[in-house]
Amino acid sequence: MTSHPYIRPRRLRTTPAMRRLVAQTSLEPRHLVLPMFVADGLDEPQPISSMPGVVQHTLDSLRAAAAEAVSSGVGGLMLFGVPRAEDKDATGSGADDPEGILNRGLRALRDEFGDSTVLMADTCLDEFTDHGHCGVLDHSGRVDNDASLDRYVSMALAQANAGAHLLGPSGMMDGQVGVIRDALDDAGHTDTGILAYTAKYASAFYGPFREAVGSTLQGDRRTYQQDPANRDEAMRELELDLAEGADIVMVKPAMSYLDIVRDVANATDAPIAAYQISGEYSMITAAAERGWIDRDAAIMESVTSIRRAGASIVLTYWATEVAQRLG
16 A cells, blocks of 8 residues: 555655754753763773773862763763772761762862853762661661661762762662751751652663762662562652652663653653663663774764653763763
8 A cells, every 4th residue: 555645744854954843852962961980099091991991080180071071062971989988887987077088079079160061969978888788777788768767868868968969879779859858957958859760670781880989888779779570660769759848750771661761751730851871871882892883873863762752861871971072
C-alpha cells in the first residue's frame, strides 16, 4: 500500500537545516552539569582508569577544569570529594569538617566563580566512611536511617557555609530532604536549594564511580537504594521529596531509567535532573575505543535521549565537550 502523495513526513528530514527547524527536543549548554572529583593528597591530577578522560583533580586542576566548563556555558558543576584513606572513619567525619577536601573544593570554586555558575555538592557520606555506606551503621552493621540524617544535617550546613548553591542528598535515607531543608532555614541558608536524588536505583552501572571516589564499600546498597524492578515507588519518593521541600528532583541512572524520567516529568512541573552515570559513560567510551560505534554521535544521541525523556538538566561527564560542540 502506498502512502497518500500529500503525506510525506520525510519532507521534513531532507536537510540539516530542515531537521533543526522542526526538532522537538533542544539541547543547549545550559542544560548540562559537569560532575567533578577533587581528591586530597594529590600533586597532580590522577586519571581514573575505568573512566578514560576523567580524573581526580587537585584544587588547582579543579579550578582550571571548572573555568573551561563555565566558559563553555555549562549550567553547573557537581562536586564530589575524595579524602585520603587514612582520613575515613565510621561516621564520615571528614564530610562536615570545614577543612575536609569537599568543603575546601567548594570554597575554592565559589571564591573563583561566585554566582556565575551553579555550584552543587554531593551531600552523602559514602566517600568519607571507612565502610563505604551512605550512612552510619548500627550495632548489627545495617545503615541507621535516623542517625544518618543527623550526619546529613551537619554535612549540609558545612557545604552551605562553603558556598554550595545546591545540595544533593544522594543517600536515599527516608526524610533526608525535610531535615536538611529545616536545618538550612534555621541557619539562615534560605536561598540554598536542594537537588533531591528522588529516584536513585541500586544499579550495576555505578562500578567506575567506585574507583573514582576510592570507595571502600563491601556488599551493596540494596537496602536503601531503589530496586531496578520497581517503577511505581519512584512516584512515592517524588511525592515525599516535593512535600519536604525539594527544589529540583533527580533520576539516577539516566539511560537505563528513561521510563522513570518520563514518569517523573509527567507527574511534576518541578525541574528534573537525570544523571548519565559512570558506567553509562564508560560503556560508550569503551565501545568507541574499539571502533564499534561512532563516539561523537553516540554521545550526542545519548544526552539528547535524556532530554527527550523529560529531563531539564543532564549531569554528564561529557558536559564541557558537548557544550563546546554545541557552541
